[in-house]
Amino acid sequence: xxxxxxxxxxxxxxxxxxxxxxxxxxxxxxxxxxxxxxxxxxxxxxxxxxxxxxxxxxxxxxxxxxxxxxxxxxxxxxxxxxxxxxxxxxxxxxxxxxxxxxxxxxxxxxxxxxxxxxxxxxxxxxxxxxxxxxxxxxxxxxxxxxxxxxxxxxxxxxxxxxxxxxxxxxxxxxxxxxxxxxxxxxxxxxxxxxxxxxxxxxxxxxxxxxxxxxxxxxxxxxxxxxxxxxxxxxxxxxxxxxxxxxxxxxxxxxxxxxxxxxxxxxxxxxxxxxxxxxxxxxxxxxxxxxxxxxxxxxxxxxxxxxxxxxxxxxxxxxxxxxxxxxxxxxxxxxxxxxx
Amino acid sequence: xxxxxxxxxxxxxxxxxxxxxxxxxxxxxxxxxxxxxxxxxxxxxxxxxxxxxxxxxxxxxxxxxxxxxxxxxxxxxxxxxxxxxxxxxxxxxxxxxxxxxxxxxxxxxxxxxxxxxxxxxxxxxxxxxxxxxxxxxxxxxxxxxxxxxxxxxxxxxxxxxxxxxxxxxxxxxxxxxxxxxxxxxxxxxxxxxxxxxxxxxxxxxxxxxxxxxxxxxxxxxxxxxxxxxxxxxxxxxxxxxxxxxxxxxxxxxxxxxxxxxxxxx
Numbered sequence: 377x378x379x380x381x382x383x384x385x386x387x388x389x390x391x392x393x394x395x396x397x398x399x400x401x402x403x404x405x406x407x408x409x410x411x412x413x414x415x416x417x418x419x420x421x422x423x424x425x426x427x428x429x430x431x432x433x434x435x436x437x438x439x440x441x442x443x444x445x446x447x448x449x450x451x452x453x454x455x456x457x458x459x460x461x462x463x464x465x466x467x468x469x470x471x472x473x474x475x476x477x478x479x480x481x482x483x484x485x486x487x488x489x490x491x492x493x494x495x496x497x498x499x500x501x502x503x504x505x506x507x508x509x510x511x512x513x514x515x516x517x518x519x520x521x522x523x524x525x526x527x528x529x530x531x532x533x534x535x536x537x538x539x540x541x542x543x544x545x546x547x548x549x550x551x552x553x554x555x556x557x558x559x560x561x562x563x564x565x566x567x568x569x570x571x572x573x574x575x576x577x578x579x580x581x582x583x584x585x586x587x588x589x590x591x592x593x594x595x596x597x598x599x600x601x602x603x604x605x606x607x608x609x610x611x612x613x614x615x616x617x618x619x620x621x622x623x624x625x626x627x628x629x630x631x632x633x634x635x636x637x638x639x640x641x642x643x644x645x646x647x648x649x650x651x652x653x654x655x656x657x658x659x660x661x662x663x664x665x666x667x668x669x670x671x672x673x674x675x676x677x678x679x680x681x682x683x684x685x686x687x688x689x690x691x692x693x694x695x696x697x698x699x700x701x702x703x704x705x706x707x708x709x710x711x712x713x714x715x
Numbered sequence: 716x717x718x719x720x721x722x723x724x725x726x727x728x729x730x731x732x733x734x735x736x737x738x739x740x741x742x743x744x745x746x747x748x749x750x751x752x753x754x755x756x757x758x759x760x761x762x763x764x765x766x767x768x769x770x771x772x773x774x775x776x777x778x779x780x781x782x783x784x785x786x787x788x789x790x791x792x793x794x795x796x797x798x799x800x801x802x803x804x805x806x807x808x809x810x811x812x813x814x815x816x817x818x819x820x821x822x823x824x825x826x827x828x829x830x831x832x833x834x835x836x837x838x839x840x841x842x843x844x845x846x847x848x849x850x851x852x853x854x855x856x857x858x859x860x861x862x863x864x865x866x867x868x869x870x871x872x873x874x875x876x877x878x879x880x881x882x883x884x885x886x887x888x889x890x891x892x893x894x895x896x897x898x899x900x901x902x903x904x905x906x907x908x909x910x911x912x913x914x915x916x917x918x919x920x921x922x923x924x925x926x927x928x929x930x931x932x933x934x935x936x937x938x939x940x941x942x943x944x945x946x947x948x949x950x951x952x953x954x955x956x957x958x959x960x961x962x963x964x965x966x967x968x969x970x971x972x973x974x975x976x977x978x979x980x
Contacts, residue, residue: 527828530823532820536820537808543773543799591811591859592813593808593810
């Protein structure tokens with residue numbers, strides 16, 4: 377089967393649609409999660425959702441919907457524990473994670489369904505996604521994207537500085553719970569794509585990639601959605617290509633590895649940008665001791681002279697062989713002082 | 716009790732505040748009149764930051780009554796009249812944000828849900844950045860600013876909402892002198908425009924000439940309320956010295972024996 381034929385089979389087309397939408401929606405929510413410094417929240421919800429899936433398998437109802445209910449409950453508990461800010465908060469969260477995972481495996485055992493069925497949810501099984509599941513995934517993805525982009529001014533303000541947002545009259549608690557619920561929903565839609573144990577990677581890694589390069593929240597949000605889309609579809613295609621060689625590569629792990637590869641590709645650029653910005657950070661605006669440059673200075677510093685220009689109060693210093701040169705105009709013409 | 720006229724921006728009567736069960740503020744009265752510039756001073760732990768957080772509704776009162784613009788806090792919804800500048804350390808997120816975006820969130824008190832910025836919003840954001848002298852930095856990331864520049868951005872965010880009452884929590888802490896001067900200039904301009912300003916400060920520095928009235932907190936109570944004091948006065952009068960109990964003779968003797976400058980430590 378050629379690659380083109382592979383993409384024309386219905387299960388692959390369903391997988392592509394799911395990967396496309398989840399790849400956009402999960403990092404959109406993830407941006408707010410990272411902004412709130414809760415990068416591991418997705419993992420926590422993912423662990424709790426395992427119990428939800430198991431309950432669905434046990435009671436022979438849709439695992440998607442039981443996972444939605446349990447994941448939202450878990451996310452709200454995590455948010456409440458966080459808001460209380462108790463010192464033992466992280467221990468409480470850890471116990472919630474373990475309880476979710478252990479409970480899920482335990483209940484699956486009660487149900488008598490083998491571990492293989494649960495594994496579909498733990499590591500993803502985007503190729504077996506049914507039409508009904510695809511419709512749910514599409515609807516929830518669109519809702520997540522619309523809320524994350526449409527309410528971005530409010531969600532940004534609440535996640536950036538909750539105290540300020542409260543004094544500005546925003547319903548901070550409502551928005552915090554909303555972010556937790558959005559996270560729970562994105563965990564559930566991503567569970568068929570990358571699996572509950574890797575779900576957080578699709579929420580966090582695209583944000584980590586783009587924030588190496590961006591300076592604004594808006595660019596980070598949109599960039600993360602683009603990076604998530606590329607990793608998600610790219611990983612699926614990679615898995616499909618590798619499967620043609622006879623390997624049995626699951627799309628979930630390959631999506632996560634493609635995302636991580638993206639991070640390590642971008643990291644050197646980010647490191648270079650950070651170094652460049654640090655070099656150009658303004659010097660403190662104190663009046664320095666002025667000392668004329670000793671040797672003759674035939675070179676004229678300017679915009680395109682190649683020396684790093686750093687703001688220093690009301691003028692610019694040029695970094696010249698490790699010295700800070702500032703131009704002054706004296707009686708005998710222009711000269712350079714060392715600052 | 717007489718009803719408060721609506722143009723008294725802040726009135727706190729017999730305010731008690733407990734944080735996780737520990738009494739922090741006790742029986743604090745504070746009235747701020749329109750156009751006043753009030754400095755809340757005192758040592759670390761004296762309750763001055765707790766007080767300003769209480770005035771904006773972040774700490775609930777366990778007893779007493781707080782009115783903003785003549786309305787009890789529970790019934791006060793006109794938050795666009797209030798600008799709050801929190802301590803710098805609390806105001807950061809885990810992803811990049813530009814100066815413009817942070818200041819733009821100051822317009823949320825005027826914006827409706829799901830509406831883009833209008834030109835009036837943009838004008839207010841630009842004007843706020845100009846007041847604090849940060850207009851050239853609008854597209855920088857806040858993470859790349861110095862402490863003093865970040866502080867000015869947080870003030871611009873509060874100003875973008877065009878508040879009548881501005882409350883600032885330690886805006887000068889950890890800010891170098893040129894930035895303190897820039898800050899004093901910005902606040903001076905607001906004061907001239909008739910804004911009411913309440914500011915928490917450990918030391919006033921270049922802000923001193925602006926202050927109309929000083930309130931010194933000690934140990935959760937108001938220790939002084941009157942004409943401005945110099946920084947030296949606040950320390951010399953022992954407002955920030957440890958509180959000595961009468962029955963603790965040895966502590967009192969020790970405190971008396973220490974020369975004043977050392978008590979500040």
